[in-house]
Amino acid sequence: MKPIISKNQNPISTKKMNLKLYTAQFRYGGKDRIDITSRTSDKLGRLFAPPWSLVSDYKEGKLDENKYTDIYTNILIQSIASNSTVWIEFIALRRVTFVCYCRAGDFCHRIIAAHFCITMASIVEYIGERMSPKWIVDCPGFSPNEIDLNKKI
């Protein structure tokens, strides 16, 4: 099995207050909303924004869901390494909702991002998709045990 990051090496797992994390479609307007689309201008949203090239490769069918998830997860790992101050700011929040354009239940990076956060920071609790009958949305292709931070950091 590949090594996974230990919680005490991880700069984003040090705070004590829990962060409740939700996901929603773009039209959700709550104050805890964070736009994580590739075009976001939100400082915290940028932590989770996929590069447009990744989105367009997926839309054009050049990447399947598993490959997209793999590449995007590695981008998030690098994001922690290069933006640890902003990550700590993010993790200090009490409640956030990641939004992007996808319909609830579709394959979507907001769900991957949510699963990434609960894997990397034990204080994060993923409550689920707002306004969805399916409370916790499955995340095909995301395998926390395969996150290999030694490879990237």
Ligand SMILES: [Zn+2]
């Ligand atoms: Zn999406």
